[in-house]
Amino acid sequence: MNPWRMLIWLLIAQILIAFIGRGVSPLGVFIGESLQLTNAQIGMLPAALFFGQFVASIPFGVFVDRVGTRRLLLVLTLVLGISFSLVSFATPFWLVLVLMAIGGVGYGAYHPVSTRGILYWFDSLQRGTAMGIKQMGVTVGSALAAFLLVPLSEMFHWRPVLFVSSLVLIIGGLICYYYYRDAVVSMPKTKNVRISRQLLSMFSNRRLLLLTIGAMTLSASQMSLNTYLILYATNHLLVSIVFAGMLLVISEVGGSLGRVIWGMVSDRLFQGNRMIILCMIATISTLGFVTLATLSEGVNLVVLVLIIFVLGFCLAGYNGLWMNAATEIVPKEQAGLSSGFSTSIGAWGVILGPPLFGLIADVTGSYSASWVVMAVLMFFVAILFLLLNQSLRNESIDT
Known part of the structure; x- marks a missing residue:
């Protein structure tokens, strides 16, 4: 079978899953207004989704x-689609959070599940590009969510819009399941090692842990940007909600390009070096957040668009590099567990990041302090990836 054809079905499933899961961010302003939520509570919506990811990623990483x-693939699209269709009927805030967390199981577990497919369909010199294309589905789905869900929710209310979108995911998941096939591979024979012992080996892998900490911080920054960009643009910069929604689309378009371009740059110009690219991404993001902290009403809209595009190109473009690096640091037969472990721990960035960002904004009455905190975190992450890159280079020289 043609691996690129299988990649298309993984990509379609990723777009549909992201369209629903990442739709939490553009819908946040409408859900917040409907349920009368604070900034910190709005930040708890994506946090609930990614808490589900935290719970599911390791078990599904082992299972896949x-x-x-x-x-x-079929199970996860059904879990996400059904739970979010129920969200469209829920009124109590706690119930919305519970259902979103259940949906997060389907959303988050797709990362190790699809990563395993990429690993076995493509060789190491194609994997960065293939993963970038597959991960582009996250930003394409998120961009479609911002482009469609914001105006549709403004016209028809967010509840029917979310319900119909969930049905689309369920139907699409059935179609992808019908056409996708697993690669026929000779799996290495391994001993029946207890999961606790396998997890201990993940925790003892220092480089995997440091990579995950850096990715966790990038995830916190990315989802904070996605969650509060519309609120920041409408409340602080005083632009229209439609234009603010387009900013989120622009961010995700930048991320879609970033996931492919960063992967290609890593494969072709840096011979599969993921760490140095991640260092570049964190450095550029630091400058972007500092710039956002200085903007005010009347900012040149072209400048604003460029800043948001670059931030999206970086913050939404790093994920494929992270997934590749997480699987390449460990033996191939542990790829699913490694990506699941890293995704699970990395999810804490999104669980904690947006609520913290919103809390800082609530306390200070301004988004500037929140952007500054993100900039400081990105600066330290850039140093972390630089040190990891040096460590891997030293090992390569020694061997």
Whole structure:
């Protein structure tokens, strides 16, 4: 079978899953207004989604190594689609959070499930590009959510819009399951090692842990930008909600390009070096957040668009590099567990990041302090990836 054809189905599933899961951010302003939420509570919406990711990623990372990608693809799209269709009927804030967390199981577990498919369909010199294309589905889905859900929710209310979108995901998941096939591979024979011992080996992998900490911080910054960009643009910069929604679209378009371009640059110009590219991404993001902290009403809209595009290109463009690096640091037969472990721990960035960002904005009455905190975090992450890159280079020289 043609691996690129299989990649298309993984990409379509990723777009649909992201369209629903990442739709939490553009819908946040409408859900917040409907349920009368504070900034910190709005930040808890994506936090709930990614708490589900935290719970699911490691178990599904282990499970996919044993049963393959195809069957789990169907299960995860059904879990996400059904839970978010129920969100469209929920009124109590706690129930919305619970249902979003359940949906997060489907959203988050797709990362190790699809990563396993990429790993076995493509060789190491194609994997960065293939992963970038697949991960582009996250930003394409998120961009479509911002482009469609904001105006549709303004016209028809967010509840029916979310319900219909969930049905589209369920139907699309069935179609992808029908056409996708797992790669026929000779799996290495391994001993029946207890999961706790396998997890201990992940925690003892210093480089995987440091990579995950850096990715966790990038995730916190990315989702904070997505969650509060519309609120920041309408309340602080005083632009229209339609233009603010387009800013989120622009950010995700930049991320879509970033996921492919950063992967290609890593494969072709840096011979698969992921860490130095991640260092570049964190450095550029630091400058972007500092700039956002200085903007005020009347900012040149072209300048604003460029800043948001670059931030999206970086913050929404790093994910494929992260997933590749997480699988390449460990033996191939542990790829699913490694990506699941890193995704699970990395999810804490999104669980804690947006609520913290919103709390700082609530306390200070301004978004500037929140952007400054993000900039400081990105600065330290850039140093972390630089040190990791040097460590890997030293090991390569020694061997």
